[in-house]
Amino acid sequence: MTALFNLQSLLLVILLLICTCTYVHDLFPAILDRNKKGVMGIFWKCARIGERLSPYVSLCCIAMAVTVFFSS
Structure with missing residues (x-):
């Protein structure tokens, strides 16, 4: 199954x-x-999200790691 x-x-x-x-x-x-701007601007926007919402992104990383660990 693909992503x-x-x-x-x-x-x-x-x-x-x-x-x-x-x-x-x-x-x-x-x-x-x-x-x-353009298609490469998506990567700049992702970097901006990671910089400004870093506590929430890190919590999501931890939550995703826990779910992947327990699902396998």
């Missing part, structure tokens, strides 16, 4: 995208800052 049809996998992919974009933006801010 598009499984809600838990889709949320995990989105959460990992937010965390990865935030990490890349922290290391190399110029890469994401010059691509604020």
